[in-house]
Amino acid sequence: MTGGEILGRLETERQNQHKFIKWWRIENDFADFELIDTFVGGVDKNQVFAGYELLDMEQMWNLLKTRAPARVNREERNHADVIVWEHHTKKGEVKEEICPFIPKSLMTIMDVETRGNVIDG
Numbered sequence: 001m002t003g004g005e006i007l008g009r010l011e012t013e014r015q016n017q018h019k020f021i022k023w024w025r026i027e028n029d030f031a032d033f034e035l036i037d038t039f040v041g042g043v044d045k046n047q048v049f050a051g052y053e054l055l056d057m058e059q060m061w062n063l064l065k066t067r068a069p070a071r072v073n074r075e076e077r078n079h080a081d082v083i084v085w086e087h088h089t090k091k092g093e094v095k096e097e098i099c100p101f102i103p104k105s106l107m108t109i110m111d112v113e114t115r116g117n118v119i120d121g
Contacts (some may be wrong), residue, residue: 004045006052010036013054019103020055033060035107060106068113074101085109 006023014036021039024031026048036054055063064072073084074083081101088094 001046001051002045002047003043003049006049007040007043007045010040010054015054018054020060020107021052021058022055024050026050033107033110035103038043038107057089057101057103057106060103060110061101064106064110064113067110071113072109083109087112087115 010021018036020033021036021050022031022033023039033055061074071086075082075084077098083099083101083105085097085099087095087097099109
């Protein structure tokens with residue numbers, strides 16, 4: 001299927017809870033995750049894909065937890081869910097960040113943890 005076909009399907013398949021898209025290539029050697037709005041804004045309509053899946057916040061959180069189980073935790077602070085993320089800075093220091101539990105935070109942390117290179121079966 002092409003990027004254009006996926007865009008057409010998104011119009012009918014996307015529901016309010018869907019914030020992310022997981023897509024993979026025909027070679028099935030690479031999977032990527034993006035915010036749906038980012039995907040829509042940048043996809044080449046002629047690019048060929050093997051498939052895709054729409055994900056909600058909980059599904060993306062579960063994927064992140066499997067990739068960085070010791071470095072991410074979800075907590076409630078000040079009546080809001082947050083992500084407590086422990087990671088290394090460029091200087092090699094361990095840093096703890098408190099991030100809001102929102103799509104952009106999940107995507108940013110996923111990109112850093114996977115270095116933007118996700119191989120997924």
